[in-house]
Amino acid sequence: MAPMSFAGKTIELDADGNLANRGDWSDDLARELAAQDGIAELTPQHWAVINFMRTVFEKDGDAPSIRRLTKESGVDTKMLYALFPKGPAKRAAKIAGLPKPKGCI
Amino acid sequence: MxxxxxxxxxxxxxxxxxxxxxxxxxxxxxxxxxxxxxxxxxxxxxxxxxxxxxxxxxxxxxxxxxxxxxxxxxxxxxxxxxxxxxxxxxxxxxxxxxxxxxxxxxxxIHPEQIEGLADEEWGQSKFDFYTPTGAEKLGQFLKGWQGGKLVVSIAEMPIKCPVAPLEFLFLADEYFTRRGIRDKVDLHLVTPLSGAFTKPTCNRVLGDFLVRKGITVTPDFDIARVDNQEKKIVAWDETEVSYDLLVSVPTNxxxxxxxxxxxxxxxxxxxxxxxxxxxxxxxxxxxxxxxxxxxxxxxxxxxxxxxxxxxxxxxxxxEGRPATAHFDGHANCFIESGFGKGLLIDFNYETEPLPGEFPLPGIGPFKLLGESRINHYGKMMFRWVYWNLLLRGVKMPMKAEMSMAGKRMQA
CATH class of the missing domain: 3.50.50.60 (FAD/NAD(P)-binding domain)
Known part of the structure; x- marks a missing residue:
């Protein structure tokens, strides 16, 4: 996908539109990615999910599924969909600067 | 010992x-x-x-x-x-x-993982086809069914054989056509994926098949519960799809x-x-x-x-040595598309299903990601191959590693 520019830098994106290089990620870029995706403000609950996703990715090399998010992040499924409407795992992964979760083949 | x-x-x-x-x-x-x-x-x-x-x-x-x-x-x-x-x-x-x-x-399958799926009406207006009992009960039900809205609902990924729900719909299209009641049956696929399949080229081809056969797709639908009174499935974001007959692919x-x-x-x-x-x-x-x-x-x-x-x-x-053989994620699946035809897809971790031809000495080539009769015969013949060669561990004329031979790269 065509790269985006942010804070005077060119940011490469992968085929799904997620960050190609995780090193480009920052809190500010997360806010920008969220805004582009229609989430105007990242609340502490959003950040709890984003940080949980990044921790799991560091450890396992893949972003967690919704089922795992519900089980381990302390945020229930209903709330996850309220925070990240239309597919929390996919959208939160994008904002967290991670590739799309591999779970679905 | x-x-x-x-x-x-x-x-x-x-x-x-x-x-x-x-x-x-x-x-x-x-x-x-x-x-x-x-x-x-x-x-x-x-x-x-x-x-x-x-x-x-x-x-x-x-x-x-x-x-x-x-x-x-x-x-x-x-x-x-x-x-x-x-x-x-x-x-x-x-x-x-x-x-x-x-x-x-x-x-x-675990239908009890979806609220309201396994309790009431399971085996009456809601069925699966991934178990012997489920497939048989659904068969008995279909024989007497006079039409309405048939919804195939995929609960969450991953599922066994991700193309089976599509094949079910293609075969249902043929089945109701042959019974002369296709115009009375509304066929729907409701899926948590963004399209018919997970990989882009295959998604496009199979998506076209669904459109041509008059099958409606509701993508990005994450099922939260089944409302048995109103006969509808409800997503986490409260969107709804109603049904007369629910064919569920529950959580695996x-x-x-x-x-x-x-x-x-x-x-x-x-x-x-x-x-x-x-x-x-x-x-x-x-x-x-x-x-x-x-x-x-x-x-x-x-x-x-x-x-x-x-x-x-x-x-x-x-023998005390480290394991050195490497699996590449190779999968090879016939897809029944109805009316005596089928498709074949061949892919691995890195390469998505591509169109082209799949060479198989003595039998093929089979058409890749395109419809043909020989693909259908390949699928039907496979039952014999399964019992007589595959299970017995007989060496097959197919490599464990995926090959690019015959595949056409996409622009």
């Missing part, structure tokens, strides 16, 4: 038992297979049962018949695996020790014994090294087939290709 213990006597476990029975010295190795049931089902056949194309007795045989005489077969459930003590505790508490363990316990999970052993992820699938097929962090435990968490299809073809790699790695392992 050393012990090679295989948990599960389905496609993956049976192939491995056959390969190892001929390779391992009988005086040095005892090979044991544990499974909780007697019947071995040809699972790709479940799809055809609701439409009366196969009867259940056409697709089930005794497990023992497909295991060589030297195999010690134990008919029992499994309580748990203890990787510290290198033992497996059977359902009756009896322990079995192992020197090398193969986990091939598969996956099963690995065997509960994996969860009890603390060896599984949130769906009881075993985290597995995607190349060597060893359970993460465990050198003497190998995993194959639907039981793994690998990012490839849960399908018999995958179990077959994995078995070739696993066999090499196990032989290396028992």
């Amino acid at each position: 050393r012990d090679m213990l295989i948990l599960g006597g389905g496609t993956a476990g049976t192939i491995m038992a056959n390969k190892l029975a001929s390779a391992l010295d009988e005086h040095e190795w005892r090979v044991t297979v544990v499974d909780g049931t007697e019947g071995h089902y040809y699972q790709p056949g479940f799809l055809f049962v609701p439409f009366g194309i196969y009867r259940m007795r056409d697709i089930v045989k005794p497990r023992r018949q497909y295991l060589p005489g030297r195999i010690n077969f134990i008919l029992s459930g499994i309580d748990r695996i203890d990787v510290e003590k290198k033992t497996v505790q059977l359902a009756n508490g009896e322990p079995l020790r192992y020197d090398c363990l193969i986990i091939a316990t598969g996956t099963d 999970m690995g065997d509960p014994c994996i969860g009890r052993s603390g060896l599984g992820n949130e769906l009881n699938f075993v985290p597995t090294n995607k190349q060597t097929l060893q359970a993460d962090g465990l050198e003497d435990v190998f995993v194959l087939g639907d039981a793994t968490n690998l990012p490839t299809s849960k399908a018999g073809s995958v179990a077959h290709f994995q078995s070739e790699i696993l066999f090499e790695n196990i032989m290396e392992h028992i």
